[in-house]
Amino acid sequence: MRVVSGLARGKRLEVLEGDDVRPTTDRVKEAVFSIIQFNIEGRRFLDLFSGSGQMGIEALSRGAKQAVFVDQSRRSIKVINNNIDSVGFRDRARVVNTGADAFLASNSERFDIAFLDPPYGTGLLQAVLPAVVQNMNKGGLIICESPLKEELPEKIGEFSLDRTYRYGKIKISIFCVEDECL
DSSP states (O other): OBOOSSTTTTOBOOOOOSTTOOOOOHHHHHHHHHHSGGGOTTOEEEEETOTTOHHHHHHHHTTOSEEEEEESOHHHHHHHHHHHHHHTOGGGEEEEESOHHHHHHHOOOOEEEEEEOOOTTSSHHHHHHHHHHHTEEEEEEEEEEEETTOOOOSEETTEEEEEEEEETTEEEEEEEEGGGOO
16 A cells, blocks of 8 residues: 555555455545545545544645544554654644544544545444534535445535445545535
8 A cells, every 4th residue: 555646655554454454445545535636735634444544644645734543443543653654744643542433522623524434334434424524614525435335324414415436346425515515
C-alpha cells in the first residue's frame, strides 16, 4: 500500500496482517480522492475506523489541514502512528484509540470530510452515521465504504445520499447537505 498523490506520493505504508483487516484498495482510494479532489485543501478530515490510517494520510498528503484518526484496536493505532511518522505528518495528525461511538459522543471538533469504513456486515455504519452528522461542518461531506448490497439510509439529519459509486463488490456513498453537494 502506498500514498497515491501529493507531498508523500509513492511512500509505502505499513498494513496490519490478519483476516479481520480489510484495507481500502488503491483503486477505491484513488476513486474517492478523484471525487473529492477539489474539496481537500485546508479541510479537516476524519478517518473513522482508520485501520492503517491510509485515507487520512492520503488527505494530508493532498493538502488537508488536519486529520483525526480513530480506531479502537491498539494494533491499528500502532500502525497508524508508524505510518504518520514515516510520512512526516505528525504535526497535522491526531490519533485517538477508542471506539467510534465513544469518540463521536465526546468530540467537540467539527470536520469538513469524514471517511467511514467500518467492518462489513456489523451494522456499525448505520449506527454511527447520525452521530457523524452531528460532528460535521456546514458544507461537509460524509464518504462511506460498504459492501455493494448493504443498505444505507437516503437521509440522515440534514445530510442526504447524493451519489453512489460501484467498484466491484464495494460501493462508495457520498452524503452531503442537499444544496451544498459537490
